[in-house]
Amino acid sequence: MPASWHYWLPASWPKSFSAMPEKAAFALAALLLAALGLLDFVTGYFFRLSMLYLAPIVFASWRCGSRAGLMLCVPAAIFAALTEYHGAGGAAHPAISFWNVIVSLGVYVFSVYAVQLLKTRIDVERRHAAQLMELKNSLEESRLSFKQAQSLARIGSWEYTPALDRMRWSMEFFNLLGLDPAKTHPGLAPMLNRMKGPDKADFVGMLAEARQKTTTERDIPIRTPAGEEKILHWQVTRMPTAMEETFLGTAQDLTRRRRLEQLREDVERMVQHDLRTPLGNIIHIPGLMLEEGGLTPEQEDQLKAVAESGETILRMINLSLDIHHMERGRFVLRPNRMDLCALIRRVTADLASLSKSKKLCVELTMDGRPLTPQDALEARGDKTLCYAMLANLEKNAMEAAPEGSAVRVALDRRGDDAFVAVRNEGSIPPAFKDRIFDKYATQGKPGGTGLGTYSARLIARAHKGDLTLDCAPGRGVTFTVRLPLAPAA
Numbered sequence: 300m301p302a303s304w305h306y307w308l309p310a311s312w313p314k315s316f317s318a319m320p321e322k323a324a325f326a327l328a329a330l331l332l333a334a335l336g337l338l339d340f341v342t343g344y345f346f347r348l349s350m351l352y353l354a355p356i357v358f359a360s361w362r363c364g365s366r367a368g369l370m371l372c373v374p375a376a377i378f379a380a381l382t383e384y385h386g387a388g389g390a391a392h393p394a395i396s397f398w399n400v401i402v403s404l405g406v407y408v409f410s411v412y413a414v415q416l417l418k419t420r421i422d423v424e425r426r427h428a429a430q431l432m433e434l435k436n437s438l439e440e441s442r443l444s445f446k447q448a449q450s451l452a453r454i455g456s457w458e459y460t461p462a463l464d465r466m467r468w469s470m471e472f473f474n475l476l477g478l479d480p481a482k483t484h485p486g487l488a489p490m491l492n493r494m495k496g497p498d499k500a501d502f503v504g505m506l507a508e509a510r511q512k513t514t515t516e517r518d519i520p521i522r523t524p525a526g527e528e529k530i531l532h533w534q535v536t537r538m539p540t541a542m543e544e545t546f547l548g549t550a551q552d553l554t555r556r557r558r559l560e561q562l563r564e565d566v567e568r569m570v571q572h573d574l575r576t577p578l579g580n581i582i583h584i585p586g587l588m589l590e591e592g593g594l595t596p597e598q599e600d601q602l603k604a605v606a607e608s609g610e611t612i613l614r615m616i617n618l619s620l621d622i623h624h625m626e627r628g629r630f631v632l633r634p635n636r637m638d639l640c641a642l643i644r645r646v647t648a649d650l651a652s653l654s655k656s657k658k659l660c661v662e663l664t665m666d667g668r669p670l671t672p673q674d675a676l677e678a679r680g681d682k683t684l685c686y687a688m689l690a691n692l693e694k695n696a697m698e699a700a701p702e703g704s705a706v707r708v709a710l711d712r713r714g715d716d717a718f719v720a721v722r723n724e725g726s727i728p729p730a731f732k733d734r735i736f737d738k739y740a741t742q743g744k745p746g747g748t749g750l751g752t753y754s755a756r757l758i759a760r761a762h763k764g765d766l767t768l769d770c771a772p773g774r775g776v777t778f779t780v781r782l783p784l785a786p787a788a
Contacts (some may be wrong), residue, residue, distance in 0.1 A: 336378030477523025
């Protein structure tokens with residue numbers, strides 16, 4: 300910050316004056332004024348020392364305030380008058396002497412208020428300087444904290460203005476690209492050079508997409524000059540308020556996480572594949588033994604239970620593989636006609652032990668009236684997947700419902716869609732509401748995996764439908780599934 304008079308003027312005063320008590324400072328100013336007045340009176344009219352009275356007046360005003368300065372203006376004016384009338388000895392007209400005294404008094408009073416204005420201005424400038432310094436220090440601390448946070452999280456940031464072909468990179472972004480800030484000028488070309496051909500087009504497509512919906516994100520790999528492959532998660536935001544179109548972006552190194560996720564998925568697929576063969580034996584051998592006969596009724600029931608358990612495990616494995624394909628966008632739905640009323644009755648029967656243990660009242664309705672055995676609501680979809688989806692939702696509703704309360708499952712048709720609404724009288728924390736469909740998101744549920752609502756919505760959307768949440772204090776929690784109706788037979 301450039302130096303200015305209001306920074307060095309106060310420091311030029313003697314330190315003893317600044318430390319002097321106000322009463323002592325006022326007494327010193329009054330003594331100096333009296334000495335100057337006496338000297339002025341003795342030396343006579345023609346020396347005119349009255350302007351020197353300003354020194355003690357200014358000192359008193361600066362150190363003790365305007366009131367002290369004004370108090371000294373009175374004796375200063377008296378001294379000036381005595382000098383004028385006594386020293387002139389008739390040399391000047393009385394009116395001129397009176398005018399001189401009035402002018403001197405005006406100068407004294409003006410100097411008092413001028414000093415106070417100057418002091419106030421200096422105090423304001425000092426406070427502004429202190430605030431600016433505090434802001435500067437705070438900004439520097441924030442910058443260092445931000446830089447450290449970027450380094451710890453492996454997140455680099457950048458800014459791009461296409462019209463000016465100007466780009467700025469953070470230090471961590473240089474590190475992610477493996478480039479030396481001293482040798483590389485930030486720009487779009489050096490960044491795209493770290494990507495392969497299709498990935499370059501993908502990044503340019505992100506910029507175009509950000510123009511349409513403001514923010515977009517995706518994973519794009521890069522290769523550093525040292526040959527290291529990295530998977531970066533890019534996020535681009537367009538700043539609509541900027542005078543020139545500007546994009547702000549971040550890039551986070553997710554290489555380790557993505558490789559671990561891929562390794563886990565590969566292991567899961569291998570395990571699931573290897574389990575199919577022994578499961579086939581578990582499912583089919585009990586049937587062969589039952590066909591041979593010679594078993595007691597108790598043995599037959601045990602073999603049937605083994606076969607049913609094997610089929611359940613196989614369905615779970617198939618469901619896990621289907622969910623994996625849905626996540627990757629590779630799932631192919633082979634829909635058939637299915638009765639949602641029959642599925643809901645089956646799910647409710649399978650969960651009877653859970654509802655009984657919590658003393659829950661399970662109410663099933665169709666178009667606003669109690670569900671009857673004759674009711675049917677046919678939709679198009681995969682029966683196994685839809686059973687798993689509805690079982691997840693109804694089981695979650697029962698587990699979250701207060702003991703002794705009601706769980707309501709309402710089925711109805713609207714237009715070309717079928718709707719299944721599962722409601723309980725529980726609640727969802729507001730902070731968790733926005734994450735409830737996220738993978739592995741769970742809240743207050745012992746042993747919860749956070750996959751129930753996540754997989755349920757994946758299944759609904761794979762059927763060209765959807766799963767939505769409606770919850771508010773006092774209204775309970777409702778999950779609503781929308782599925783396309785089967786065409787009329």
